[in-house]
């Protein structure tokens with residue numbers, strides 16, 4: 194229920210020479226839900242702990258609304274957090290664990306009961322209310338921890354992997370309910386997660402971190418269609434983007450295999466990448482169309498590339514096909530059953546706007562889609 | 566079949582171990598109801614006419630031996646033991662629990678060295694420190710005072726409290742405290758409302774252990790006090806009289822001196838067991 198702004202926030206732990214969080218800047222709007230995504234050890238929890246006030250900020254500023262909170266005590270920041278390790282208080286019943294924070298303010302008893310009931314119904318915790326935390330399963334404890342954060346009236350909510358222990362069905366159900374709850378109450382929220390589906394389903398914007406650096410902060414569509422660099426391109430999407438090195442030739446990109454020999458060619462405008470010799474190119478598996486040889490004429494200006502099927506798996510609602518093109522390997526995903534058997538010849542049609550170009554050295558995006 | 570055999574074997578072994586440890590205790594209890602004549606009879610016999618003479622002598626303070634009446638002040642020694650042990654443990658808990666918390670939670674310069682120095686008090690033979698201390702105590706007028714003794718008793722009890730309780734604080738996840746602070750509470754409230762209750766089994770165990778150690782201490786009061794402040798351990802020496810050793814009274818004195826620690830152990834047993842299963846709280 195407030196904005197949360199990080200400006201050039203860094204964290205160096207005592208005794209460490211590395212920056213666990215490196216110059217991270219994020220402006221989170223009032224009532225916005227953002228997901229913090231990144232591999233293990235990239236600094237997600239460290240970032241949350243600085244916002245909560247458990248770790249000092251090495252440099253940079255954190256604001257809630259217009260107030261700089263760097264030097265405020267955790268108790269003065271009015272943020273709620275669901276801890277990665279749950280951090281429930283063992284001697285108290287689940288009900289009291291959830292109500293704990295409300296007891297301090299002058300919330301009336303009836304109001305506390307009502308709110309505890311609402312949040313525990315939302316998280317399917319009703320039958321657990323009278324139990325003690327050590328007698329709950331991991332997933333149940335995790336939901337109690339989440340309930341304890343959501344029940345509060347805080348300026349910002351920090352949820353550190355709040356649903357990692359839940360089975361897929363329950364997770365999907367709760368995800369939808371939590372999203373509704375957060376939107377309804379305009380809760381400014383940062384959710385840490387390892388799960389892209391969850392990040393995309395829950396959040397308005399996603400922040401991708403790697404090695405302490407914020408790689409990209411944008412809408413799920415931005416990340417999918419316009420990845421800012423090679424890391425985001427390879428991190429987002431399941432299966433990940435096909436990535437290759439290519440040499441710029443006159444009017445075409447020559448894609449190289451691992452040994453550096455040309456594997457296939459993608460036509461482009463002459464002079465489109467003038468001044469560059471090498472590039473990295475990325476192709477989303479979902480954007481590749483598979484066709485039988487000979488049907489290719491319908492491709493128009495799209496790249497048409499012949500290949501051989503090396504593997505083909507039907508996963509119930511879509512197919513993963515592994516295609517060999519010269520010395521390169523490409524994964525294509527089709528949302529229908531692909532008939533082509535292993536060893537058969539196919540033609541790949543790759544739309545021009547599905548080809549992402551990155552700088553070979555810096556990894557930064559150069560273009561998303563080739564010009565027609 | 567073999568599992569039944571194992572069970573029988575286990576029971577036999579347990580009874581043997583139990584007898585080994587409990588028999589001396591049982592014998593002392595029996596002795597406390599015997600006269601010296603019964604005790605010194607050879608071969609020893611479990612059949613005798615029980616007498617309360619030993620206990621009565623202790624409580625009244627009049628010891629009649631073959632060479633006349635001796636005044637003993639055993640009940641006063643018992644009171645001294647209680648005063649010294651209780652005060653030492655209370656002081657150690659007041660000083661040691663916050664210190665243990667600091668050592669567990671905060672890494673500060675020299676912290677480990679300080680903790681180790683405290684522990685190392687337990688390594689040195691006490692006599693090494695006591696003789697020079699005697700000089701100081703006489704100059705500072707601490708000789709023969711409860712205050713002075715409680716002070717040196719800290720050498721025994723403080724390291725115990727510090728090291729045991731520190732372990733318990735380390736086992737309590739810091740996040741539980743942080744969650745409470747995030748709810749709008751200061752660190753002091755968090756310490757009393759969250760940290761102390763969670764470490765309570767450890768604090769109880771440490772308190773009990775240091776009470777037993779303090780209670781059993783002999784040498785400090787022997788050197789640094791007179792019979793005015795000396796505990797039962799030293800007081801029992803009075804039964805070695807000019808006319809012989811009063812085994813009956815020594816046994817009765819032992820039984821009386823064991824009762825407080827026994828009661829305390831039964832009373833805090835729940836905490837001791839809880840303390841052993843603290844692992845269930847983690848995570």
Ligand SMILES: Nc1ncnc2c1ncn2[C@@H]1O[C@H](COP(=O)(O)OP(=O)(O)OP(=O)(O)O)[C@@H](O)[C@H]1O
Pocket residue numbers: 206207209213231232233234235236237238239240277
């Ligand atoms: N208290 C600490 N002292 C020193 N280094 C730390 C501390 N906490 C974290 N780090 C380091 O900071 C880096 C980031 O850790 P962090 O816990 O923020 O990662 P994370 O993104 O939350 O990972 P995960 O997904 O596994 O939870 C790691 O390299 C870690 O080793």
Ligand SMILES: [Mg+2]
Pocket residue numbers: 237238239277353
């Ligand atoms: Mg983490």
